[in-house]
Structures are given as structure tokens and as C-alpha cells.
Amino acid sequence: MKKRLQISLLLILLVAQYSIAQLSADEIIKKNMSVTGFDKQTIESFEILGFFQQGAMKLKMHMFGVLPDLFKMLAKIDSVTVIKSTNGSYSWEYSSKTDSVIFTDTEHNMSENFFLQWTGGLNRFLMGEISAELVGTEKLENIDVYKLKITKNNKILYYYIDKLSYLILRIENIEKNENTYYIDYRKTGGFLLPHRLNGYKGSTPVMNIIMETIKINTPINIQIFNVPQK
Numbered sequence: 001m002k003k004r005l006q007i008s009l010l011l012i013l014l015v016a017q018y019s020i021a022q023l024s025a026d027e028i029i030k031k032n033m034s035v036t037g038f039d040k041q042t043i044e045s046f047e048i049l050g051f052f053q054q055g056a057m058k059l060k061m062h063m064f065g066v067l068p069d070l071f072k073m074l075a076k077i078d079s080v081t082v083i084k085s086t087n088g089s090y091s092w093e094y095s096s097k098t099d100s101v102i103f104t105d106t107e108h109n110m111s112e113n114f115f116l117q118w119t120g121g122l123n124r125f126l127m128g129e130i131s132a133e134l135v136g137t138e139k140l141e142n143i144d145v146y147k148l149k150i151t152k153n154n155k156i157l158y159y160y161i162d163k164l165s166y167l168i169l170r171i172e173n174i175e176k177n178e179n180t181y182y183i184d185y186r187k188t189g190g191f192l193l194p195h196r197l198n199g200y201k202g203s204t205p206v207m208n209i210i211m212e213t214i215k216i217n218t219p220i221n222i223q224i225f226n227v228p229q230k
Contacts, residue, residue, distance in 0.1 A: 025132035028146050029125045031166040037191040038123040043067065043115060045220050049213040050195075054206070065111030070225045086110050087225035094227075101227055118209075119193065120159065120168045120182070124152070140169055167192070177202050189216030 023031070033039040048063040052075070062074040069088035074081060083094040091104045115121070124130045130152040138147050140160050148159040160170040171180045178201055182194040193216075197209040 025134040025148055029122050029132055032122055035166045044217050047215040048211050050211040053208040064220055066220055067115060068109050068112035071110035072225050085225050092227050188214045
């Protein structure tokens with residue numbers, strides 16, 4: 001009887017310790033912000049060199065952004081260069097193949113949207129723009145993770161966050177059957193940022209973004225977002 005009582009007390013203590021060890025969504029996000037550096041500063045501009053990879057095809061890219069609206073991307077495949085840009089007033093595209101500029105409808109928040117996709121945008125929780133709920137814990141490729149339900153404007157995403165490092169490993173969009181994996185975290189400009197995003201539609205690889213060089217919050221001449229004058 002005494003032995004059973006000791007075992008029961010031990011189980012109660014273990015359950016209590018486990019419950020105490022479980023963090024709230026708020027605490028998990030704050031730890032992520034601390035680890036990545038977003039608790040102290042934010043990204044206002046970026047310059048990225050790298051490439052997009054789809055199957056065997058690699059597309060070189062050079063990307064500039066000033067949040068929220070200024071965005072420019074140069075992409076090169078073989079000898080053809082394509083430029084897509086917006087400056088908040090108008091958007092335009094250029095192709096060296098035709099050597100012509102096409103004006104398009106003004107696109108807003110392009111650099112902001114890329115920032116949110118690239119970093120996961122959990123700093124928006126601290127700003128009150130998103131809500132978070134801890135769904136539970138799971139295994140992601142043998143890694144223990146927290147699963148958070150993130151809601152913004154009725155859009156729901158599921159974030160899988162490493163229980164040891166507190167880094168985002170995967171974001172799942174159930175509605176679109178899409179998954180993005182966050183890989184190759186490195187220190188850059190005071191932030192710990194993923195340098196590779198692997199996108200999937202279901203289990204099918206769709207597009208990988210590999211960022212070889214990242215510059216954060218360095219001066220960018222906003223004139224580069226305008227159509228160049230010949």
C-alpha cells in the first residue's frame with residue numbers, strides 16, 4: 001500500500017512538472033522573438049542575392065525591399081533578365097528579351113508580404129495584429145515541436161516551432177494544402193534568419209528559395225524602384 005502511494009505521488013509530481021514545463025503560446029512566441037532578435041529590432045529594408053529552384057531549374061535572383069511597399073526583383077535565366085518592381089505609386093516589369101517596360105496595376109505591401117513569408121511574421125503577435133493558440137506538441141521529423149494556431153483576418157496557419165531552439169521549422173496552410181519549411185538559419189544583421197525556404201503543395205515540391213547573401217537595414221536608394229530613364 002505504501003509503495004503504491006509512493007508511485008502515485010511520483011506520478012502526480014511528474015504530471016505537475018510536465019504541466020509547469022508547458023509554455024503558453026504567448027511565451028513560445030516571445031522566446032522565438034528573443035532567439036531571432038525581433039524582440040529588440042525589426043527589419044525595415046533588405047537586399048538578397050540567391051536563386052529560386054524548381055526541379056532542375058535554377059533562376060538567379062537579386063531582391064530589394066523597403067517595407068511596406070517598395071520592392072524590386074531581378075531574375076535571370078540563361079541570357080534573359082526580367083525585372084519586377086513597385087514603388088508604391090506604380091508597378092512595372094521589364095524583359096531584356098523584348099527590351100520593353102510594361103506598366104501594371106499598382107501592387108501594395110509586396111516587400112511586407114515577402115517579409116511575412118520569409119520570417120513567419122510572429123512579431124505581428126507582439127503588435128496585436130495576429131492571435132495565437134497552442135494546439136499541442138508533436139514530432140516533426142523526430143524533432144519535438146510546439147504546434148501553434150495563428151490567426152490573422154480569419155486566415156489560419158499552423159506553425160511548428162522547435163521546442164529546444166524556438167525556431168520556426170514549418171508553416172502549414174491547410175486550406176491551400178501548402179507547407180513551407182524553414183531551413184539553414186544564420187546570424188545576419190543582428191537577426192537569426194532562415195536562408196532557405198522549401199515550398200510544397202501537399203507532398204509535391206513546388207519552389208525553393210535559397211538566399212546566399214542577405215543584407216539587413218542597409219541604405220537603399222529608393223530611386224532603384226522607379227523605371228530607369230534611358
